[in-house]
Amino acid sequence: MLELTSVTKRFGGLTAVNGISVGFERGTINAIIGPNGAGKTTFFNLISGAMPLSEGRIVIDGRDVTGLRADQMARIGVGRTFQSTTLFDNASVLDNLIVGHRLRTRSNLLDVVFGTRRLRDEEAACRRKAREALDFVGLAHIEARLAGDISQEERKRVAFALALATDPTLLLLDEPAGGVNPEETVGLADLIRKMKRSGLTICLIEHKMDMIMNLADKILVLNYGEKIAEGTPAEVRANPVVIEAYLGSDHAHS
Ligand SMILES: Nc1ncnc2c1ncn2[C@@H]1O[C@H](COP(=O)(O)OP(=O)(O)OP(=O)(O)O)[C@@H](O)[C@H]1O
Numbered sequence: 001m002l003e004l005t006s007v008t009k010r011f012g013g014l015t016a017v018n019g020i021s022v023g024f025e026r027g028t029i030n031a032i033i034g035p036n037g038a039g040k041t042t043f044f045n046l047i048s049g050a051m052p053l054s055e056g057r058i059v060i061d062g063r064d065v066t067g068l069r070a071d072q073m074a075r076i077g078v079g080r081t082f083q084s085t086t087l088f089d090n091a092s093v094l095d096n097l098i099v100g101h102r103l104r105t106r107s108n109l110l111d112v113v114f115g116t117r118r119l120r121d122e123e124a125a126c127r128r129k130a131r132e133a134l135d136f137v138g139l140a141h142i143e144a145r146l147a148g149d150i151s152q153e154e155r156k157r158v159a160f161a162l163a164l165a166t167d168p169t170l171l172l173l174d175e176p177a178g179g180v181n182p183e184e185t186v187g188l189a190d191l192i193r194k195m196k197r198s199g200l201t202i203c204l205i206e207h208k209m210d211m212i213m214n215l216a217d218k219i220l221v222l223n224y225g226e227k228i229a230e231g232t233p234a235e236v237r238a239n240p241v242v243i244e245a246y247l248g249s250d251h252a253h254s
Contacts, residue, residue: 003057009053020056024218030220047203077167081176083175092144139158
């Protein structure tokens with residue numbers, strides 16, 4: 001579904017992502033791991049169109065999308081969450097979703113001024129979409145709560161809902177379980193599995209190895225911007241290069 005060929009990103013003299021070729025199958029969960037500074041976030045920025053590539057090619061469902069901007073990538077179905085999600089803390093959870101969705105819909109200022117039919121239709125559609133997304137992530141019961149009053153785990157779920165409301169086919173999750181406790185991590189992993197069951201292709205950056213080993217169909221291991229391994233969790237866990245570079249001897253024996 002997603003094919004990268006020799007993807008490279010240079011920042012001046014620093015090569016943050018160096019010649020990575022990898023493919024991710026439709027409807028799978030793919031984890032990108034590696035030490036701090038390995039190039040994971042840059043890799044996501046390239047796939048989502050947030051940054052132009054220095055070299056290489058990106059193909060989604062057979063279509064060459066190299067060089068498309070982030071808004072164009074969003075339109076063809078690439079959704080994304082960030083390490084930390086900025087919400088309007090004084091607005092309800094539902095309103096946060098509606099605003100997030102409206103930023104991506106078509107009405108312009110004239111529609112707002114004249115209260116056009118298109119605007120009213122879009123508002124109704126936005127509300128419906130927002131509720132659908134909240135329901136999917138298990139937050140329907142707190143839609144009226146102020147975003148400033150919800151837990152870190154609920155914020156993570158809101159971030160998922162924001163991304164889902166754009167109807168992605170490929171979803172990039174940056175540390176989906178960052179800053180939540182082990183029990184909540186299990187709940188978020190279940191939610192990611194539910195996204196996969198609904199047909200989404202998922203790529204995620206995560207440092208929680210237990211979660212990844214249980215969740216991922218495929219793991220891509222980066223180190224200093226280069227791919228040092230890819231494979232199933234079992235393959236990656238047993239790979240001496242990975243153990244040396246990243247997992248450390250503690251994990252090698254676990
Ligand atoms: N906009 C930028 N300009 C210059 N250098 C950058 C930029 N973004 C990232 N880098 C550099 O590229 C390298 C890879 O960074 P990146 O953030 O992609 O790594 P990462 O694996 O996501 O790290 P972390 O786990 O700490 O988030 C780092 O050396 C970083 O300093």
